[in-house]
Amino acid sequence: MSFDVGRRVSVLLAIALSAFIFNTTENLPIGLLNLMSSDLGVSLPAAGFLVTGYGLAVAAVSLPMAQLTRRMPRRFVLSGVMVVLAVATIGSVLTTSYGVLLGTRIVVAVAQAVFWAVMGSVAVGLFSPEIRGRVLAVTSVCGSLATLLGVPAGTWLGQHTRWQLPFIILSVLALIIAALIAALLPTTRPEESHAAYGSAPDRRHFFVVLFTTAVAMTGLYTGFTYIGEFITQNAGFPESMVGPLLFVYGGAGIIGVALLGHLLDRHPRNCLVIAVGVQTAAMLVLFQYAGNQAVVIAALALLGLSAAPIFTATQARILHVSPGRTEIGFAANSAAFNVGVAAGAFVGGAVLSAFEVRGAFLVGALLTLATVALLLSEPLLSTKRHRGRAGQESADVARTCTAPRPKAAAGRRATR
Numbered sequence: 437m438s439f440d441v442g443r444r445v446s447v448l449l450a451i452a453l454s455a456f457i458f459n460t461t462e463n464l465p466i467g468l469l470n471l472m473s474s475d476l477g478v479s480l481p482a483a484g485f486l487v488t489g490y491g492l493a494v495a496a497v498s499l500p501m502a503q504l505t506r507r508m509p510r511r512f513v514l515s516g517v518m519v520v521l522a523v524a525t526i527g528s529v530l531t532t533s534y535g536v537l538l539g540t541r542i543v544v545a546v547a548q549a550v551f552w553a554v555m556g557s558v559a560v561g562l563f564s565p566e567i568r569g570r571v572l573a574v575t576s577v578c579g580s581l582a583t584l585l586g587v588p589a590g591t592w593l594g595q596h597t598r599w600q601l602p603f604i605i606l607s608v609l610a611l612i613i614a615a616l617i618a619a620l621l622p623t624t625r626p627e628e629s630h631a632a633y634g635s636a637p638d639r640r641h642f643f644v645v646l647f648t649t650a651v652a653m654t655g656l657y658t659g660f661t662y663i664g665e666f667i668t669q670n671a672g673f674p675e676s677m678v679g680p681l682l683f684v685y686g687g688a689g690i691i692g693v694a695l696l697g698h699l700l701d702r703h704p705r706n707c708l709v710i711a712v713g714v715q716t717a718a719m720l721v722l723f724q725y726a727g728n729q730a731v732v733i734a735a736l737a738l739l740g741l742s743a744a745p746i747f748t749a750t751q752a753r754i755l756h757v758s759p760g761r762t763e764i765g766f767a768a769n770s771a772a773f774n775v776g777v778a779a780g781a782f783v784g785g786a787v788l789s790a791f792e793v794r795g796a797f798l799v800g801a802l803l804t805l806a807t808v809a810l811l812l813s814e815p816l817l818s819t820k821r822h823r824g825r826a827g828q829e830s831a832d833v834a835r836t837c838t839a840p841r842p843k844a845a846a847g848r849r850a851t852r
Contacts, residue, residue: 443620446616448559451514452559453613454514454551454555455551455576455582457582458551458552459583460587461525461603462494462548462582463583464602465483467587469483469484471595472599477534488778489542490544491777492774495770495771499768501550502553502554502766502767509624511624514558514617515614516614517547517548518547520543521548522614525607528603549770553766556572556631556754557629559571559572560572560629568752569698570700573700576748583686633762635756637757637758637760641753645757645769646768648712648811649750649773649776650773652715652743653747653779654779656780656804657776657800658797658799658800660739661796666793666794666797667732669793670726670792671727673729688738688740692745693748696711700752707749709811712746712811714738714742716805717738718743719797719804720801721735721738722736723801747769750769783796783799787799
């Protein structure tokens with residue numbers, strides 16, 4: 437990039453704040469469901485679909501939108517999706533129609549799908565390849581702050597004023613960020629960035645990453661979707677402790693992502709294996725020691741410390757093994773993440789119908805364990821591929837050595 441470090445850092449912070457805005461916008465209805473359902477005159481499950489439908493839309497359109505925008509300059513794409521978020525969100529809070537609100541939420545979800553597809557390669561492309569992990573950690577920390585600060589603060593504000601006000605504030609912030617990105621990010625072709633393509637493309641390793649994202653998130657949300665019930669029913673905490681314990685989980689997650697940034701550039705694959713392994717262990721502890729409150733608090737912190745960095749670690753692997761353009765890889769990984777969240781909620785609900793809440797954490801741990809097994813066996817893919825290539829090269833040499841010589845060549849040798 438041909439612009440100074442201060443400008444690069446400013447763009448990175450603008451992109452990171454965009455992640456915070458998108459994640460807060462996506463999840464804010466969770467804290468305001470009662471107010472929104474009452475104001476719109478719909479049932480609580482219908483209001484809940486404002487979150488579920490949003491996530492499903494992101495999963496469905498991530499790949500198509502990444503393909504559609506792959507040639508567009510990232511300056512226009514990133515500033516454009518922030519404008520779409522702002523306009524659609526303002527439109528959503530000015531209506532009293534549930535259908536219009538749901539439609540505008542889907543529009544924002546499409547913008548978010550595009551954002552997550554392109555923001556990683558843009559942010560990483562601003563700096564040298566040696567600090568990719570730390571750059572991704574910055575964006576991930578801000579994205580995680582949405583859960584820790586954005587949603588609780590927005591919920592408090594909506595409960596004490598009107599539920600529309602926090603959405604309006606997010607829209608104003610989005611317009612400011614759009615202006616900053618448009619002013620500071622140069623207009624370059626996406627393929628010119630060093631982060632546009634995987635540094636060691638490999639289709640099989642790429643699918644391992646997608647499987648890890650989808651199944652690890654399915655495992656996590658099989659239990660975590662029902663964490664409130666677990667805290668009160670199995671762990672025996674009063675309902676007033678749900679918020680503080682979620683704060684423990686979220687705070688540990690931010691610490692985990694921050695620590696990951698310093699290790700990811702040197703040990704990208706090992707970081708992913710350890711994070712998924714620790715998530716498995718934390719969920720098993722929650723199942724086994726659900727009645728021990730001290731252990732539950734420690735296990736929730738451990739779960740946050742491990743689960744939050746998984747998406748960041750998989751994004752770093754996408755930059756390494758993506759078989760084509762990295763924004764397509766990022767889009768596929770984002771889709772896998774959202775599919776995992778939705779599948780986890782579904783699987784957890786099915787488990788609850790047959791077992792108590794803690795059983796969902798056991799099933800989630802077993803699902804996550806499957807990804808550990810796959811990641812540990814992943815080096816065999818490289819070994820088999822290397823052996824296959826070596827065998828092919830040996831066969832080619834053998835065929836060359838045993839092939840009959842052309843007559844013309846033999847004739848020439850005979851005359852020497």
